[in-house]
Amino acid sequence: MQIYLPIAELPISILTVLGLSGAVGFISGLFGVGGGFLLTPLLIFLDIPPAVAVATVAAQVAGSSTTGVLTYWRRRALDLRLGGILVSGGIVGTLLGVLFFNSMRRLGQLELVITLSYVTLFSIIGGLMLYDAVRALMRVRAGKPARLRRRAGTHPWWMGLPWRMRFPHSQLYCSVIPIAGLAVVIGFIGAVLGVGGGFILVPALIYFFRIPTAVVVGTSLFQILVTMSGATILHALTNQSVDLVLALLLLLGGVIGAQFGGRAARNLNVESFRLLLALLILSVGLRFAIELFIPPGEPFSVVLTESPR
Amino acid sequence: MSPAARIAALLALALAAFATAPLRAESLIAAMSSHQIQITSNYTGSQLTVFGVVEREGRTAARGDPYDIVVTVRGPRQMLLVREKERMGPIWINRTQRRFPEGSIFLLVASNRPLSEIMTEDVARRERIGLENAQRPKDAPFALDATTARFQEGLIRILSEKGLYSTEDRGVTFLSGTLFSAPINVPATAPTGSYDIDIVLYAGGVPLARQSTNFEVVKSGMEQRLASAAHELPLPYGLVTVLVALLLGWLASVVFRRD
Numbered sequence: 001m002q003i004y005l006p007i008a009e010l011p012i013s014i015l016t017v018l019g020l021s022g023a024v025g026f027i028s029g030l031f032g033v034g035g036g037f038l039l040t041p042l043l044i045f046l047d048i049p050p051a052v053a054v055a056t057v058a059a060q061v062a063g064s065s066t067t068g069v070l071t072y073w074r075r076r077a078l079d080l081r082l083g084g085i086l087v088s089g090g091i092v093g094t095l096l097g098v099l100f101f102n103s104m105r106r107l108g109q110l111e112l113v114i115t116l117s118y119v120t121l122f123s124i125i126g127g128l129m130l131y132d133a134v135r136a137l138m139r140v141r142a143g144k145p146a147r148l149r150r151r152a153g154t155h156p157w158w159m160g161l162p163w164r165m166r167f168p169h170s171q172l173y174c175s176v177i178p179i180a181g182l183a184v185v186i187g188f189i190g191a192v193l194g195v196g197g198g199f200i201l202v203p204a205l206i207y208f209f210r211i212p213t214a215v216v217v218g219t220s221l222f223q224i225l226v227t228m229s230g231a232t233i234l235h236a237l238t239n240q241s242v243d244l245v246l247a248l249l250l251l252l253g254g255v256i257g258a259q260f261g262g263r264a265a266r267n268l269n270v271e272s273f274r275l276l277l278a279l280l281i282l283s284v285g286l287r288f289a290i291e292l293f294i295p296p297g298e299p300f301s302v303v304l305t306e307s308p309r
Numbered sequence: 310m311s312p313a314a315r316i317a318a319l320l321a322l323a324l325a326a327f328a329t330a331p332l333r334a335e336s337l338i339a340a341m342s343s344h345q346i347q348i349t350s351n352y353t354g355s356q357l358t359v360f361g362v363v364e365r366e367g368r369t370a371a372r373g374d375p376y377d378i379v380v381t382v383r384g385p386r387q388m389l390l391v392r393e394k395e396r397m398g399p400i401w402i403n404r405t406q407r408r409f410p411e412g413s414i415f416l417l418v419a420s421n422r423p424l425s426e427i428m429t430e431d432v433a434r435r436e437r438i439g440l441e442n443a444q445r446p447k448d449a450p451f452a453l454d455a456t457t458a459r460f461q462e463g464l465i466r467i468l469s470e471k472g473l474y475s476t477e478d479r480g481v482t483f484l485s486g487t488l489f490s491a492p493i494n495v496p497a498t499a500p501t502g503s504y505d506i507d508i509v510l511y512a513g514g515v516p517l518a519r520q521s522t523n524f525e526v527v528k529s530g531m532e533q534r535l536a537s538a539a540h541e542l543p544l545p546y547g548l549v550t551v552l553v554a555l556l557l558g559w560l561a562s563v564v565f566r567r568d
Binding site: 006009011059060062063064065066067070071112229233234236242244247251252255256259292294295298299301303304 | 349351391535544546560
């Protein structure tokens with residue numbers, strides 16, 4: 001069954017979109033990532049104009065993360081104080097990112113910057129996580145404790161910087177500076193790549209700040225909810241590329257998928273969680289690397305530049 | 310198209326034929342089944358039909374060569390940017406690009422037999438017949454430089470794969486010696502806007518008469534309201550989208566709540 005999308009200006013199969021968004025929603029609920037980095041390329045592959053895909057996915061991600069945020073909120077696995085700092089840092093980073101985005105577009109190499117960043121970012125983060133996850137799994141096999149427990153009194157130097165704050169939900173007592181810094185970096189990357197940044201935030205909070213996984217996922221979803229709602233309104237204001245019909249379809253699949261993902265996350269142990277997330281991130285990086293290194297079958301591409309109608 | 314509309318179009322055609330006094334030996338009269346395609350939520354493309362009749366003055370001696378009809382449909386004009394990926398070190402990136410300022414996003418060339426049988430290449434170039442020639446800007450020279458030609462080839466190949474460019478060698482049917490019809494398939498991906506149709510009558514490779522008409526593709530109903538809301542009321546549109554998103558998210562968590 002097909003439905004015509006008024007802003008994207010093409011008909012699309014309802015079942016295809018529901019299936020795609022359901023699958024991505026599942027992953028999003030499972031890992032606490034927005035899923036934008038998966039959904040946007042998939043929509044572009046379905047011939048939806050990139051600007052419409054990016055803007056509409058922002059709305060979808062906001063909706064599906066709401067479900068997650070509520071679920072984690074009820075389980076008391078959401079640190080509002082940490083979330084607040086992440087959001088305010090994220091706004092600064094987003095502004096910087098938009099400035100950089102526009103200057104790269106003027107230079108005419110935006111596409112290359114985006115592809116290269118996807119490849120390097122995803123390969124490095126995915127690779128590090130995979131290495132760590134495999135090591136943890138092997139320790140479990142050998143019968144040793146899976147993770148080196150945090151010993152009292154030892155913590156990385158960045159947590160001891162000035163302006164320390166207590167985050168009871170996250171079992172964290174840490175300086176605000178590295179957290180805000182991380183938020184700025186993520187806002188910047190998010191604005192340039194058009195993603196929420198959950199796939200960077202989740203591993204960073206787990207590895208650098210040793211926050212319990214459940215709280216990380218809940219808080220990351222909260223940060224994504226706020227930034228993506230803002231992004232949707234900004235896209236609607238600046239380039240009118242949010243497709244409400246497509247957003248509804250994506251939401252329908254996404255929120256249902258996220259429910260099942262959230263439930264599956266509870267039955268998943270920490271080691272497999274990390275291994276799966278690492279493999280997912282690595283495979284996305286690999287997909288972009290293929291685009292960069294393999295000779296293209298069709299060297300030409302056509303861009304329709306918008307003209308006033 | 311409904312049979313009633315088909316008959317109405319044919320009647321209009323017949324009337325027009327009687328009303329016109331031909332100045333030249335041959336003249337061409339054409340009518341369309343419809344001048345507007347409306348896009349609704351279940352739109353998956355549409356079909357129009359061009360009807361035409363060749364009017365021959367009574368005294369004109371019958372020609373030895375048969376009549377040929379070429380119908381060219383040009384979609385909305387837009388700046389088309391074509392980029393080519395080239396190898397730089399180990400990676401492939403977009404390096405050169407060419408602009409086609411008056412490019413048509415939709416192009417259909419329909420004829421009653423292959424173009425090469427109807428006219429010579431010179432005539433086709435002069436008359437802007439065929440995908441390459443119809444795509445060429447009005448003031449551009451006949452022969453493109455090698456690079457531009459390569460880019461144009463790429464452009465035509467890509468848009469043909471998307472079903473937006475096509476050549477129909479048997480797209481025009483003669484119903485009698487002088488009456489013809491040509492179905493025009495407009496795929497769902499064809500953009501909204503106005504489309505020009507040029508109909509040219511040939512005999513023995515020489516253009517004898519021509520006729521132009523047009524149609525438009527517009528959004529209607531719900532699609533129209535949503536699209537204009539997005540452009541005229543961007544802030545409320547964005548806010549509503551976010552609210553709907555949050556509401557659906559909340560709803561799902563209520564519906565699926567177990568604990």
